[in-house]
Amino acid sequence: MKLLRETLAAIAPQSQEYRDKAAAHIDDLTMPRRALGRLLELAEDLAGMTRSLQLPVARKNIVLFAGDHGVVAQGVTLQPQEVTRQMIYNFIAGGAGINALAANARAAVTVVDIGVAGDLSDLAAAGKIVNAKIAPGTADFCCGPAMTRDQAVQALETGMAIAAELAPETDVFGTGEMGIGNTTPSSAIIAVLTGMTDSTDLSALVDRGAGLPSSQLPVKIAAIRRGIELNHPDPADGIDVLAKVGGFEIGGIAGLILGAAAQRRPVVVDGFISTAGALIAKALCPAAVDYMICAHGSMERGHRFMLEYLGKKPLLDLNMRLGEGTGAALAMNLLDAAAAVMTRMATFGSAGVTDRGL
Amino acid sequence: MKLLRETLAAIAPQSQEYRDKAAAHIDDLTMPRRALGRLLELAEDLAGMTRSLQLPVARKNIVLFAGDHGVVAQGVTLQPQEVTRQMIYNFIAGGAGINALAANARAAVTVVDIGVAGDLSDLAAAGKIVNAKIAPGTADFCCGPAMTRDQAVQALETGMAIAAELAPETDVFGTGEMGIGNTTPSSAIIAVLTGMTDSTDLSALVDRGAGLPSSQLPVKIAAIRRGIELNHPDPADGIDVLAKVGGFEIGGIAGLILGAAAQRRPVVVDGFISTAGALIAKALCPAAVDYMICAHGSMERGHRFMLEYLGKKPLLDLNMRLGEGTGAALAMNLLDAAAAVMTRMATFGSAGVTDRGL
Numbered sequence: 001m002k003l004l005r006e007t008l009a010a011i012a013p014q015s016q017e018y019r020d021k022a023a024a025h026i027d028d029l030t031m032p033r034r035a036l037g038r039l040l041e042l043a044e045d046l047a048g049m050t051r052s053l054q055l056p057v058a059r060k061n062i063v064l065f066a067g068d069h070g071v072v073a074q075g076v077t078l079q080p081q082e083v084t085r086q087m088i089y090n091f092i093a094g095g096a097g098i099n100a101l102a103a104n105a106r107a108a109v110t111v112v113d114i115g116v117a118g119d120l121s122d123l124a125a126a127g128k129i130v131n132a133k134i135a136p137g138t139a140d141f142c143c144g145p146a147m148t149r150d151q152a153v154q155a156l157e158t159g160m161a162i163a164a165e166l167a168p169e170t171d172v173f174g175t176g177e178m179g180i181g182n183t184t185p186s187s188a189i190i191a192v193l194t195g196m197t198d199s200t201d202l203s204a205l206v207d208r209g210a211g212l213p214s215s216q217l218p219v220k221i222a223a224i225r226r227g228i229e230l231n232h233p234d235p236a237d238g239i240d241v242l243a244k245v246g247g248f249e250i251g252g253i254a255g256l257i258l259g260a261a262a263q264r265r266p267v268v269v270d271g272f273i274s275t276a277g278a279l280i281a282k283a284l285c286p287a288a289v290d291y292m293i294c295a296h297g298s299m300e301r302g303h304r305f306m307l308e309y310l311g312k313k314p315l316l317d318l319n320m321r322l323g324e325g326t327g328a329a330l331a332m333n334l335l336d337a338a339a340a341v342m343t344r345m346a347t348f349g350s351a352g353v354t355d356r357g358l
Numbered sequence: 359m360k361l362l363r364e365t366l367a368a369i370a371p372q373s374q375e376y377r378d379k380a381a382a383h384i385d386d387l388t389m390p391r392r393a394l395g396r397l398l399e400l401a402e403d404l405a406g407m408t409r410s411l412q413l414p415v416a417r418k419n420i421v422l423f424a425g426d427h428g429v430v431a432q433g434v435t436l437q438p439q440e441v442t443r444q445m446i447y448n449f450i451a452g453g454a455g456i457n458a459l460a461a462n463a464r465a466a467v468t469v470v471d472i473g474v475a476g477d478l479s480d481l482a483a484a485g486k487i488v489n490a491k492i493a494p495g496t497a498d499f500c501c502g503p504a505m506t507r508d509q510a511v512q513a514l515e516t517g518m519a520i521a522a523e524l525a526p527e528t529d530v531f532g533t534g535e536m537g538i539g540n541t542t543p544s545s546a547i548i549a550v551l552t553g554m555t556d557s558t559d560l561s562a563l564v565d566r567g568a569g570l571p572s573s574q575l576p577v578k579i580a581a582i583r584r585g586i587e588l589n590h591p592d593p594a595d596g597i598d599v600l601a602k603v604g605g606f607e608i609g610g611i612a613g614l615i616l617g618a619a620a621q622r623r624p625v626v627v628d629g630f631i632s633t634a635g636a637l638i639a640k641a642l643c644p645a646a647v648d649y650m651i652c653a654h655g656s657m658e659r660g661h662r663f664m665l666e667y668l669g670k671k672p673l674l675d676l677n678m679r680l681g682e683g684t685g686a687a688l689a690m691n692l693l694d695a696a697a698a699v700m701t702r703m704a705t706f707g708s709a710g711v712t713d714r715g716l
Contacts, residue, residue: 032679035680037676037679038678080712082712083711093709094704095704096703097393103702104691104694299395320395321395345454352448353445
């Protein structure tokens with residue numbers, strides 16, 4: 001609990017002073033007033049987060065937490081659980097979507113086994129993944145809590161420790177995940193936090209994840225209802241929500257976000273599952289929202305409720321639903337672009353351009 | 359007319375064969391079916407354009423056409439015409455928005471004086487800009503056609519010649535422009551091509567460009583109405599529309615797009631003014647639309663009518679309205695991302711990942 005307590009205590013809101021300085025600089029750049037729109041809002045955010053007008057964003061690391069889920073026993077997924085483990089080998093071999101898009105973003109990828117059911121000891125021994133396995137998958141939340149409260153704290157602290165360790169060599173964090181079944185706990189988390197827990201609400205919220213046939217959606221909805229009714233997660237207690245209906249990788253993501261915020265580092269939040277982690281982070285420390293950049297709007301229909309809960313508008317909207325951190329990787333170029341605007345553009349005075357409402 | 363005729367004759371639609379090959383490859387990549395959404399549609403488009411599954415997109419050139427507009431005499435802009443010339447010095451010094459964002463995209467910027475009112479002979483003599491000046495600005499279309507038909511053809515052929523010259527060293531083109539007053543001819547072009555020419559239509563279409571006060575919008579709308587009523591541009595004749603209510607830089611952009619299409623090169627179309635050029639290109643050769651990638655949705659409200667006319671959905675939507683090619687530069691990273699997905703990702707078989715609806 002010590003790391004968790006210290007991390008939460010270290011989180012301060014964005015610097016209004018640096019936001020204002022950035023806004024003043026932007027107003028003097030050679031373009032019509034605010035003509036780069038949301039790119040300039042992003043620049044102000046980055047200035048407020050980093051307390052710098054240079055917007056340090058060059059060194060990027062996408063931390064991909066992998067975990068399995070006991071609730072797959074309820075038939076909430078199309079894919080077998082084994083795919084979680086198979087995909088980790090794919091990440092390490094460099095053949096997954098996140099590898100392609102992280103390379104394009106010049107971002108490192110750190111793979112963390114925080115609770116995969118399968119054996120990954122060879123990769124851990126070779127130093128290719130971070131071994132932080134809490135248990136071989138969560139328990140089925142239809143039969144009891146997904147994890148103990150201690151395990152939830154451990155998941156959070158795992159993410160926090162990784163953020164602290166990587167911070168000296170990282171300007172921007174990204175979140176990613178892998179875990180067959182993890183749209184189910186993610187849906188449960190947004191349902192609990194917004195009180196959207198009856199059948200009608202859940203029908204509006206729960207979607208097909210990685211391709212569950214529509215005919216099986218009622219099974220997924222029923223499992224989520226059962227998990228909530230059985231375990232009574234307390235929406236006022238983020239750790240309780242994570243423990244009862246969450247997942248290890250979701251806790252790791254929440255911890256990474258909180259750790260990034262404590263280090264005053266921007267964190268680019270990927271899609272549906274990553275945003276579930278962001279909700280847990282907000283529940284534990286609302287000021288952490290100041291450091292979150294929501295990368296893209298997921299095709300998973302519950303994502304918009306999550307974004308509303310955070311009060312965020314995503315940067316991209318490209319009908320993606322892959323996870324792994326792919327949306328975060330794609331959005332990272334916009335951070336580079338915002339930094340280029342702030343550091344490379346001339347001012348009206350220096351360029352000799354007439355400023356008349358320009 | 360010879361280059362124009364030959365260029366139009368060389369334009370063929372995208373290759374369905376390569377689109378199909380790309381789609382088949384995508385279905386075999388280690389991710390849930392089509393889980394990267396519009397990035398995969400972009401990959402198919404690029405395969406269809408380039409007749410390659412490697413998606414060559416590395417070498418990028420944003421061609422920025424600059425021209426002035428006689429219609430500024432009607433009071434349709436806030437900025438003095440001199441700003442066009444001032445901004446060209448800013449482009450060459452590297453201090454404009456396009457410089458920052460092109461550098462971020464690793465794209466070259468080619469500045470073309472196709473009709474600036476001011477003297478740029480020093481930059482032309484130094485080889486820093488392409489001197490293709492047709493006239494020192496168009497005529498005021500409220501008093502007669504903006505240019506002669508011969509000049510319109512010259513503008514188009516200027517763009518075509520540049521596309522042909524740059525093609526051997528360019529994988530992807532981008533469009534950009536600078537010209538105080540150029541939202542006015544751009545609005546006139548979409549009005550003519552869609553028949554939205556009465557006052558009500560124009561009120562829905564015409565917007566504030568680079569910050570015209572709302573109180574002066576009626577002046578801009580009246581100028582556009584007068585230009586259309588006086589000159590009777592023929593919506594069935596793209597050259598006539600360009601000549602009567604267009605601009606030199608808009609013609610250059612249309613020519614560049616047609617030239618890129620003839621060379622089977624993708625062309626990333628920037629915002630409102632660039633898309634007006636794309637409309638002229640479509641009017642001259644509908645198959646050219648197959649090579650256009652619309653970068654972003656502009657804040658200028660008429661842009662959505664242009665996108666509808668082209669049948670395109672932009673990649674980005676970031677409330678931008680700067681022009682210069684900035685949106686095109688920003689979108690170019692998504693082309694790199696699409697190429698990375700196609701060339702770097704593993705297939706289910708090669709990665710040993712179970713394919714069950716994944």
